[in-house]
Amino acid sequence: MPIAILKIPRGQSLKLEGKTAKDFCDEVGGILHKKIKVPDENDRESLVEDTESGSLSLEFNFTIGPNEYPDKKDPRFFPTLRTIRKAGRLIRHRIKALGIEIPEITIKAWRDTTFLLRGDEDDIEVTQETIGLAQKMASEIREARIRLVLSPDKYQGGGSGVEVEGGGQRNEFDSTVEDISVRLREILGLPEGAVGLEIVRATAADTDTSVEYDCETKSGKPIPEGVRKFMAKTVMEVLNGDGKIGERSAEVWIRQGKAEIGERF
Numbered sequence: 001m002p003i004a005i006l007k008i009p010r011g012q013s014l015k016l017e018g019k020t021a022k023d024f025c026d027e028v029g030g031i032l033h034k035k036i037k038v039p040d041e042n043d044r045e046s047l048v049e050d051t052e053s054g055s056l057s058l059e060f061n062f063t064i065g066p067n068e069y070p071d072k073k074d075p076r077f078f079p080t081l082r083t084i085r086k087a088g089r090l091i092r093h094r095i096k097a098l099g100i101e102i103p104e105i106t107i108k109a110w111r112d113t114t115f116l117l118r119g120d121e122d123d124i125e126v127t128q129e130t131i132g133l134a135q136k137m138a139s140e141i142r143e144a145r146i147r148l149v150l151s152p153d154k155y156q157g158g159g160s161g162v163e164v165e166g167g168g169q170r171n172e173f174d175s176t177v178e179d180i181s182v183r184l185r186e187i188l189g190l191p192e193g194a195v196g197l198e199i200v201r202a203t204a205a206d207t208d209t210s211v212e213y214d215c216e217t218k219s220g221k222p223i224p225e226g227v228r229k230f231m232a233k234t235v236m237e238v239l240n241g242d243g244k245i246g247e248r249s250a251e252v253w254i255r256q257g258k259a260e261i262g263e264r265f
Contacts, residue, residue, distance in 0.1 A: 001115050002062035004029030007049045021048045022204035028091050032060050035087035036079035039069045045206040057104040064109045088265035108259035114228035118250040121236040130226040138189035144215040145196035148177045151205040176242050183234050208248040211235050214255045228254045
């Protein structure tokens with residue numbers, strides 16, 4: 001799922017002639033989508049974030065692998081580095097033409113990830129073997145962190161705020177992200193306090209609720225696909241059972257390590 005993320009620090013604005021920040025995000029996301037030849041024309045989304053600090057930035061993330069589009073004749077998706085760089089130059093050129101200055105533009109391609117949309121969780125089967133395999137990952141995982149990203153109509157609390165276990169300001173979605181953390185810690189056998197938590201307020205989003213899990217692995221050994229699917233299914237079950245989240249669109253992304261390709265433009 002290629003996603004274009006525009007991060008705007010609080011107090012700053014993106015000056016666009018006749019466009020919203022979301023329109024802009026959709027446009028540049030479309031440039032990447034077309035250039036790297038994503039096989040599904042509808043497989044794309046945009047997100048505009050209101051951030052506490054930092055500078056204006058634009059980030060693109062998408063997954064690569066041998067089975068990214070299983071319903072297509074060729075399920076593989078491996079755009080070349082050359083193609084990604086061409087896309088980056090086109091995006092930079094378009095931004096310049098619009099008279100906008102964005103200091104940081106990044107395109108990231110991720111391997112060994114799992115992406116799950118609400119409604120697809122019932123298709124995931126979890127075996128005892130998978131459960132046992134997940135528990136063995138505890139010694140491998142470090143720097144685990146969870147981001148709960150909420151669309152404007154979902155967010156009813158105060159500021160976007162970073163929420164870390166054991167401290168920080170409270171808002172109505174603290175319990176949601178904490179429940180997700182507890183469930184994933186139980187699956188992976190991680191100790192309390194091992195997962196950093198963040199709640200992000202989006203100013204525009206195609207998806208109502210999204211959860212991103214990231215971590216490093218001690219030896220670089222990837223979390224197996226079955227375990228990633230187990231994690232994603234579990235997170236979606238938490239969202240489905242949370243009355244504050246509701247029944248609209250939701251997605252979960254389980255990532256690990258660093259992006260295989262990370263280009264700055």
